[in-house]
Amino acid sequence: MDKQELMLKDYLLQTISATKFHIEYKLPSEYQLVEQFDIPRIKVRNVYTLLEKMGLVYSRKGVGRFIKHQQKPLDVVMTGNISFSEKMKSQTANYKSKLTKFERVAQDHAIYTKADIGQEPLYLVERLRYIDDEPAAIHRSYVVISNMPEIKKIDSRLVSMYQFYQRFGVNEFRSTFSQLSVQYVNEIEREMLNCEVLVPIVKVESDNWDAERNVLLEYTEIIYRTDLFYFQI
Amino acid sequence: MDKQELMLKDYLLQTISATKFHIEYKLPSEYQLVEQFDIPRIKVRNVYTLLEKMGLVYSRKGVGRFIKHQQKPLDVVMTGNISFSEKMKSQTANYKSKLTKFERVAQDHAIYTKADIGQEPLYLVERLRYIDDEPAAIHRSYVVISNMPEIKKIDSRLVSMYQFYQRFGVNEFRSTFSQLSVQYVNEIEREMLNCEVLVPIVKVESDNWDAERNVLLEYTEIIYRTDLFYFQI
DNA sequence: ACACCTTAACTTGTTGCCAAGTTGCGCAGT
DNA sequence: ACTGCGCAACTTGGCAACAAGTTAAGGTGT
CATH class of the missing domain: 3.40.1410.10 (Chorismate lyase-like)
Structure with missing residues (x-):
């Protein structure tokens, strides 16, 4: 991961951990983050798909990406x-x-x-x-x-x-x-x-x-x- | 990850675990795997970059990808x-x-x-x-x-x-x-x-x-x- | 015969373009 | 005034094309 991806990963992880785990919390779209951070869309996708593989986020094509509800351990x-x-x-x-x-x-x-x-x-x-x-x-x-x-x-x-x-x-x-x-x-x-x-x-x-x-x-x-x-x- | 990526991940993990941890063991190139499995190059890259993030593999531009030496825990x-x-x-x-x-x-x-x-x-x-x-x-x-x-x-x-x-x-x-x-x-x-x-x-x-x-x-x-x-x- | 240089063929790195799904707004019809 | 439909603008999904680094082989010169 390059520095831009690492920075975006930490930014999104902070958003996720600061969110009070309401079901269906919608995260910024790929293009919103492209504009906000001035980075290529593929890097935004790379970070989002990493968070999906970690089980923190899920995506719905055409709708957006959402924070997954986490159970208290x-x-x-x-x-x-x-x-x-x-x-x-x-x-x-x-x-x-x-x-x-x-x-x-x-x-x-x-x-x-x-x-x-x-x-x-x-x-x-x-x-x-x-x-x-x-x-x-x-x-x-x-x-x-x-x-x-x-x-x-x-x-x-x-x-x-x-x-x-x-x-x-x-x-x-x-x-x-x-x-x-x-x-x-x-x-x-x-x-x-x-x-x-x-x-x-x-x-x-x-x-x-x-x-x-x-x-x-x-x-x-x-x-x-x-x-x-x-x-x- | 789709089924092709999951299949390739397991294939490469088996290669890594079967290898006797010699330094500099070179893994197949992206195009070798593209031809071997008949899948798009981006999917091969996705799997290889995942293994890199897991700390199992490293890449050298223009040279290839190698299994990282692992210490015995x-x-x-x-x-x-x-x-x-x-x-x-x-x-x-x-x-x-x-x-x-x-x-x-x-x-x-x-x-x-x-x-x-x-x-x-x-x-x-x-x-x-x-x-x-x-x-x-x-x-x-x-x-x-x-x-x-x-x-x-x-x-x-x-x-x-x-x-x-x-x-x-x-x-x-x-x-x-x-x-x-x-x-x-x-x-x-x-x-x-x-x-x-x-x-x-x-x-x-x-x-x-x-x-x-x-x-x-x-x-x-x-x-x-x-x-x-x-x-x- | 050896050394050096150039180029082709290999490798990975980077990014944009097109496809497909969804939603919301505006317009038309009743 | 309300409802339904169509389309534009949003969203994510999928993948190819071009850039850049490295290596090895072949050819040329000494």
Whole structure:
């Protein structure tokens, strides 16, 4: 981006952050900004399309460009033993979870390169979490079948992995690591999360052990849209 | 982005991630991709300039486009009482810290809107952290002057805030919150961190108390480039 | 045989032009 | 006075053409 584009980006970001998030706030047209800043129209377009990819703005051909309504982010507590479901239900009335995949993990899946996993057959339970009817997080549990054979019997009524494990005799949980990284989504996850190309995601990878039997229950991967959450550590 | 651009983005991202990070790996030219995928050149350019803004690729006019060398991310442990300096020194030989600002905080600074702070006069100590001579993190300590008046006497020899507090009688630290959010940089921080527009940052905000006296020592804000760190929780 | 210069063919950088959608105003008809 | 239609002026969407930098090959001169 050249200096003119950077200047315009900051100008529009200030406009967006200063605006009291009324629905349908209309931004200046491309030609208004061309005249106001005396720069080529293509540079205005470049900045506008960047803001669109960041999920801040949307356009309607022939009408104009508008600031997108942003939800107030919710708090996710990253430590402690409260399940994600409980965390969300305490902050919003409109939370739900949908089971999107439950199947054996193919032998060539990348998960098998993780050191702790080795070649133990795994069962994937994948859930999409919704807040105010918007997809907000993808929760993947890779369960070690030999340490929790009942996992093969789950069905679409599954509500919480915590409750599932407790039902089958696990009372004490332990985690040996939890790692957070920030990335951009791939296309599959972007469609699942219904977000724009440049909304970064936080990926949290951790494990979950039965502390009494000292066996690995699952390897966990959670993908959060970063525009919908603050993370309490 | 339309489907052709998304397809090309994924194609180039796969090329980048499959490449063994040799310096100066040259990517296909715009016209090679135009012919290979039978799409307009402007769409190829759109995708290439996006990858440039993400910090993955750089271009040289008349020569071509190249994959940027990426450093292997380091681990930052987000909990516990180890100072950032110690965390980094245990992982790399080439770490340094530079004091970039130390001054009273103006009365109209946004920091004074934080609930815990009220209107207590604050002193800002800002450090830029380097890894392998690249800026990697900005560390801001907003110190409560009345609870640590010695802060006004610091100079450019300051190495560690932990050591500073210990020198003035603080032996036991406590934190009441630590919040992580993901954002894009503003222009000032982008220049300090020497990164591209679309490298997201992690901002960690926390407080630090003298546990014995039960007084607030500082409000802390750390800004990390997300391409240089994994976060252990 | 080697070195230097020129030019063609490559590369990326910059911007305008045309297409298509929408809205609002003015005019005509009832 | 009201309603409906047409068109001008607005908006964004899509893409090609020209400018400028670099490199390598070929030809010429020593």
